[in-house]
Amino acid sequence: MEEKFIKILNKKDCTGCRACEQICPVSAITMTEDDEGFLTPKINKDKCINCGLCKKTCGQIQRYSNTDKLKEQVFLGIKPKEIDIAKKSTSGGIAYLISKLIIEQNGVVVGSAYDENLMPKQIIVTNIEDLQKIRGSKYVTSDTNNTFSEVKKYLEEGKIVLYTGVPCQIGGLKKFLKKDYENLYTIDIICHGVPSQKIFKKYLKYLENKIGEPIVSYNFRSKNKSNWGRGYCSEIHTTNRVIFRKADFDPYYFAFLQGIIFRESCYYCKYKNMERIGDITLGDLWGIEQFDYKFYDKNGVSLAIINTVKGNKLFENIKDNVEYRVYSEQQVTKFNDNLKHNQNRPSKRDGIYNELDKISFDKYAKKYLSNKNKFKYILKNIMPNNIKTFYKRYLKRGKNE
Ligand SMILES: Cc1cc2nc3c(=O)[nH]c(=O)nc-3n(C[C@H](O)[C@H](O)[C@H](O)COP(=O)(O)OP(=O)(O)OC[C@H]3O[C@@H](n4cnc5c(N)ncnc54)[C@H](O)[C@@H]3O)c2cc1C
Known part of the structure; x- marks a missing residue:
């Protein structure tokens, strides 16, 4: 039987922005989560009138250029x-x-x-x-x-x-x-x-199980434990507690900073350049x-x-x-x-979402998201800030010479 829906074949071609869904004059496009949990358009062939507006509107096919x-x-x-x-x-x-x-x-x-x-x-x-x-x-x-x-x-x-x-x-x-x-x-x-909402949802559930209380708010960039520019730290409020987690030791945050769980289109973004x-x-x-x-x-x-x-x-x-x-x-x-620049797509991105639904998040995090070089990050976290700044300056100078 012929398939009733047309789907995006190459994941890097869609950012999930919904412009095509919103422009469609006959509501033939619906956005559904793909296997990794990213929203992707699905076109109903029975409704589609082949007007081509969806393609014309796509900012990943051809980007808009500001006039002023x-x-x-x-x-x-x-x-x-x-x-x-x-x-x-x-x-x-x-x-x-x-x-x-x-x-x-x-x-x-x-x-x-x-x-x-x-x-x-x-x-x-x-x-x-x-x-x-x-x-x-x-x-x-x-x-x-x-x-x-x-x-x-x-x-x-x-x-x-x-x-x-x-x-x-x-x-x-x-x-x-x-x-x-x-x-x-x-x-x-x-x-x-x-990253997708699906992986974030699973991570939040895993954290709630670990803490033993529901999470009521999540701030990715708390300034209450470390000053701006001195490392990323999240601040998580549960019903009775406040927890701080340094990014280098948190599986989701670490994977985000490493750029290994992004939407495929992020590695081929049309907007990471100076034509803002x-x-x-x-x-x-x-x-x-x-x-x-x-x-x-x-x-x-x-x-x-x-x-x-x-x-x-x-x-x-x-x-x-x-x-x-x-x-x-x-x-x-x-x-x-x-x-x-776009980040180069790391080889670790291959199939990283494949086991997300198959094994517990605990096992998944250990296998795919964990920081395998903790020693370097422990050192980075205990090093006084003035030494860190001096060291960074020294490294930069070395590179420029
Ligand atoms: C996914 C992501 C990646 C980023 N990566 C970088 C980076 O590599 N380098 C860098 O210099 N800055 C990056 N930023 C931007 C930075 O974290 C701050 O958002 C930005 O500097 C604005 O800060 P602010 O203090 O002015 O505003 P804030 O009060 O922090 O406001 C943030 C603004 O961003 C919007 N926003 C927040 N989250 C999202 C989201 N998920 N999608 C769409 N809009 C959102 C909010 O609506 C709000 O208007 C990133 C932000 C996001 C959301």
């Missing part, structure tokens, strides 16, 4: 004057500052929030209190749901909209909208890559200790790249509330590989 690019991008190190804003955010908290500005202008903001099962979803925020929900990096795929269609409605009503997301989501949104709206602002977050897709690009200003130590801040320093005229307008509006310094492209990209 600045002649030269501006590279900023930036942190808020109000310390608490950076403290509660991942980097310097600039995403929060810009989001707050948009809400104050009676606009709406789209960002990633955990749902009741701690799975990240893009949600629409209309008030300042709810901005807390979209604060903080979730190192997992965030489902865009129907936010592209919702955003279009808001834009056509004349509302100001700010969409924050990883670059492929911003690319998908722009392809879906087909034109530049004056009232749309976008922030693309520098992205290493995203958002009006502003935000990330961590890694390496600041080495090229401008005085600007380092234990609460976090953001890297902001102003890409477009609209991006510049946003920056002008928050300028009074931040401290900033202008750097060169070379300075900011030297320590942030994920800005410019």
Whole structure:
């Protein structure tokens, strides 16, 4: 019997952004989880009218190019004057500052929030209190749901909209909208890559069993145990306890940082280059200790790249509330590989999801995700920060000579 559904054959061709599903005029496309737990489109042949809109809209086949690019991008190190804003955010908290500005202008903001099962979803925020929900990096795929269609409605009503997301989501949104709206602002977050919600779900269950209590919140980038730039540490709240886990010794976090459990398309991303897709690009200003130590801040320093005229307008509006310094492209990209390059697909990625459903997560983590070189990481974790900085500088100098 002939198959009723058409599926994506090559996994690297789809980012799971949902633009095709949202654009389809006859609702022939549904998004379902593939065997690894990544959302992928499935086209119902009985409904499909072969209009080709899905392919035309795909940001992985052909990416969108911004029309109001600045002649030269501006590279900023930036942190808020109000310390608490950076403290509660991942980097310097600039995403929060810009989001707050948009809400104050009676606009709406789209960002990633955990749902009741701690799975990240893009949600629409209309008030300042709810901005807390979209604060903080979730190192997992965030489902865009129907936010592209919702955003279009808001834009056509004349509302100001700010969409924050990883670059492929911003690319998908722009392809879906087909034109530049004056009232749309976008922030693309520098992205290493995203694991599936399925693996994160299994990991959370495993942690809950280990701890013996349900997890109620998960912060990937706590600053309560280690300062910004001094190693990644998660802060997990259960019903009665607070637990900190250093990334190097946590199987999920370690695998994320090693880049071995990403969506296939992440290794072939069309957006990890200097033609940035958002009006502003935000990330961590890694390496600041080495090229401008005085600007380092234990609460976090953001890297902001102003890409477009609209991006510049946003920056002008928050300028009074931040401290900033202008750097060169070379300075900011030297320590942030994920800005410019795709990570090479590691051979460890082959079949890494195959046994996820077959063996316990405990066994799975030991077999596939664990840090096999713990000694090096123990050393890294006990080494005083000034020695670490000296050592890094020394190594860099060695490389450049
Ligand atoms: C998967 C992922 C990988 C990253 N990799 C890098 C990297 O390699 N180098 C680097 O410099 N920075 C990276 N970042 C960005 C960094 O972690 C911070 O998110 C960024 O610097 C903004 O910090 P902030 O303090 O301004 O804002 P925060 O208050 O921390 O806000 C984070 C913003 O990101 C959005 N967001 C959070 N999680 C997701 C998600 N899963 N999908 C879509 N949007 C999300 C939120 O909606 C919010 O607007 C990554 C972020 C993510 C989500």
